[in-house]
Amino acid sequence: MLPLRAGLGTGCPGGGDALSTRRRGGVLESAIFTATLHELATAGYGAFSIEGVAATAGTGKSAIYRRWASKDELIAAALDATLPSLPEAPDTGSLRGDLLVIMRALGRLINSECGSAMRAILSNPADAEKLAVIKERVMVRRRQTMLDVVRRAVARGEARPDAVCRRVLETGPALAMHRYLSTGRPVSDAELIAIVDEILLPLIRA
Amino acid sequence: MLPLRAGLGTGCPGGGDALSTRRRGGVLESAIFTATLHELATAGYGAFSIEGVAATAGTGKSAIYRRWASKDELIAAALDATLPSLPEAPDTGSLRGDLLVIMRALGRLINSECGSAMRAILSNPADAEKLAVIKERVMVRRRQTMLDVVRRAVARGEARPDAVCRRVLETGPALAMHRYLSTGRPVSDAELIAIVDEILLPLIRA
DNA sequence: GAAATAGTGGACGGTTGCGTTTCTAATCGG
DNA sequence: CCGATTAGAAACGCAACCGTCCACTATTTC
Known part of the structure; x- marks a missing residue:
């Protein structure tokens, strides 16, 4: 070593x-x-x-x-x-652009040693304190960022108003994390793009 | 003890x-x-x-x-x-009914001691053998069940043909697992129902 | 009943890590 | 340069666990 x-x-x-x-x-x-x-x-x-x-x-x-x-x-x-601080909500002018920025930032986090460390915590029998740090820094605030983006898209007429709900906001991160956990390999950029195009856009625009 | x-x-x-x-x-x-x-x-x-x-x-x-x-x-x-064996693809006559059957079976698995055990081995990516068992039993075959259900829904005109893709099939399990890992608590039936109604149905029908 | 199998409980020598202590060396600021 | 602080290395007694071994005993089979 x-x-x-x-x-x-x-x-x-x-x-x-x-x-x-x-x-x-x-x-x-x-x-x-x-x-x-x-x-x-x-x-x-x-x-x-x-x-x-x-x-x-x-x-x-x-x-x-x-x-x-x-x-x-x-x-x-x-x-x-x-763990990284609160990301700024992106404003690329399009829903797809914004979603890609968010998902790519999440991908970088997952693929770093931070990602592996988080996985170790998540896989451990429940411990509220450590989970709270991860929830706050990674999940809750990132969901807030996603919320800003989806709200803006609703205002632009790009998204259905029903999309402003917790589970929709969680879907992208859940899929990326699921991929990472089940393959044990970094999440590729192509995978992140596909999650946006095949899942998030249809779901949010539906 | x-x-x-x-x-x-x-x-x-x-x-x-x-x-x-x-x-x-x-x-x-x-x-x-x-x-x-x-x-x-x-x-x-x-x-x-x-x-x-x-x-x-x-x-x-x-x-x-x-x-x-x-x-x-x-x-x-x-x-x-x-680990439970391969579930039969349900045929309730409606897409929603089928999806609920699948998600509830998954919820029962996640909430059992098997779920906790599976979570524990997520931490070690280097051990492909154990992960392979889990992948085969839980993810790949359950995805096959989901595939049968979505295909049937497409044939009935309840689903868009684009929904027959891996990421759509993964979305429900990914959300349920995400919820479980991030809260450290069992996934409730209400959560499973909401995943079907707020995410899977809009996504598959979009 | 006798023989074979294997379960039970305990002991063993070895390894690893814990949390603490001690001591020397290095660093920093006056 | 000197004094204060603390970093790094090593040692310590203890606990937990490993994988193995062994004597005794319970169970199954013929």
Whole structure:
């Protein structure tokens, strides 16, 4: 396991470029968060270990326990720091264009190590706290973005008013996630386009 | 933890109803499978332990290792033995009726301990064997059932021919599963009905 | 009843990880 | 340079689990 120590200098003995050999504060925390998501993605939740995170981050357990009392605290902090913030509602002028922007942003998230980490959380027996972070950051707010887009389309006469309902707004993300979970492979751009064209547009315009 | 020893006699000392005190063969395997799904549902995949299964089933590790060489073999065997067989395509005479039958059967599966167990193994994409079992039993064949229903509806003039495509067939199960994973709670009948009425019917009839 | 099979319970040596502690080294700011 | 802080490495005692082994006992079959 190659520890994640990006940003270090060459560390050549006697070399002229003697950069720091230890990280402190935010830099170290960032490396720990990265290692945390990696551990979640590879080991899953149940086999997640602080030892593994420390090894991957190239740090000691003390540095981790100095900041977070438990595995769950560390995971929650890593997710909180790493999951993307609220996306802006796109305004491309067409419903299809807007839907593609949203679905592509979701695809990038799913296909990142964040996606694998989320999958580990979702597959774990119910834990309300961790699910709440994911729900808030990924599902609820993204549904709000989708809502803005569909409302605008209704106003433009591109969508039926009945489409403004939770389940319609959930359909695209549900299909993309379903694809990801059932194949274990990244969601392709072609798949995202097809979800928009074959499902979302007919459904919203129906 | 109360071991799963259903089916035993009263075991009264000196009682007149002296039934067997040990399970053998298929009966023992059935108890082990039940305990396996329970362990998956409660501990998840990563923290799944043979010790836990043995304790829950009220048997010894030797009896388990005598039959299955590893955790993965046991899990695969338990899922193979427990997942329901191929459902018949319903024929209620209406598209809505057929879709409700299918979605309710799926809901019963998701809400069972099988559902929790399936969810647990979603976390490990690298294990194609286990996922293949799930895909075959739950997704691919259920999609086939959905296909039969939609084809019949097309023939009756209730559905648009474009609806005969993989993504449309996946939409209902994807939404139900999405709901289950994101809430951590069973999927209600009202939710299943709404998925049919608000999503599947408009989408398939569009 | 005897023989064969296999279930039960416990022990075993080994591995992994936990959370904590200790110590030295590195970093930062004055 | 010095002092304060903390990062990194290693060690520690403990717990949980692994896969294997073994003695005893229950069950089934002939």
